[in-house]
Structure formats: structure tokens, C-alpha cells
Amino acid sequence: MAINQGLVLTCAKCSTKNFLDPYPFWNFSGNTKCAGCDAIYAVTFVKGQLTSGPTAGSGKADLLPGYAEDKTGAGIGGDKIRPAPQSRPDPFSGKQKHVKQSLRGKPLSGSPLKKEDLVGSRPKFIIDSRK
Ligand SMILES: [Zn+2]
Incomplete structure (x- = not known):
């Protein structure tokens, strides 16, 4: 049981x-x-x-x-297992919106990244913004 x-x-x-x-x-x-x-x-x-x-x-x-x-x-x-939920597709283009900045103007990783854009698992531009 x-x-x-x-x-x-x-x-x-x-x-x-x-x-x-x-x-x-x-x-x-x-x-x-x-x-x-x-x-x-x-x-x-x-x-x-x-x-x-x-x-x-x-x-x-x-x-x-x-x-x-x-x-x-x-x-x-x-x-x-079930894949994690992804951002919803845009109703007009059918593709996910790429977001690089939050509503408060902070850098945000919301778009596809290549290996060279990363430091470990963190996006380089976010690390740079916190220096
Ligand atoms: Zn089992």
C-alpha cells in the first residue's frame, strides 16, 4: 500500500x-x-x-x-515527467515573446541564450549589470 x-x-x-x-x-x-x-x-x-x-x-x-x-x-x-510550463505564445505571432527587461527596468533572462552568453548557468549580461 x-x-x-x-x-x-x-x-x-x-x-x-x-x-x-x-x-x-x-x-x-x-x-x-x-x-x-x-x-x-x-x-x-x-x-x-x-x-x-x-x-x-x-x-x-x-x-x-x-x-x-x-x-x-x-x-x-x-x-x-511532464515538461516545465513555458511562457505562453503570443496570440498574434504564435511565438513566445522575448523579454530582456522586467517592468521595473531590470535585466531579465527571457529569451533564448547561447552557450557563449552564459557564465556557468547565469547570463553574462545579468552578472555585468550587478558589477
Ligand atoms: Zn514505481
């Missing part, structure tokens, strides 16, 4: 911790899939509270976990 942990679903079969992130799972009824062993779990959340499940289900997953860790704590990525 799985442990009732609300928005964290620990798989009964492989002990993978599947993080069911609050926004998409807040009011949700359907299947999710363990990122470790592909087991299907039926869950129901109402206002972020688990009201039914997790019970072993069958079929396909309606929504994948936002993040998962195996029993050693190593992150599981790839197509086992």
Missing part, C-alpha cells in the same frame, strides 16, 4: 517519489504514472487534498508527475 503523502506519491513497487505539483494536480481525477517503473495510479485530488487513491490503475496516464526522484534521491528526467 502506498503512503498517503498528498501531492507526493511514493510508488509502492519501486519507492520512487513522484511529485505531483500543486497547480496541475490541485483538482484532478485520473491516472498518473510512476516515473520509475511506469505503474499507473488512479488518484483524485480536490483542492489539493487527496480524496481517493492512489490505487493501482490501468490504461494510460492523464498527467505525468512534474518531478520524480528514485529511492536514492537521484532525479528522474526525460519523457517520464
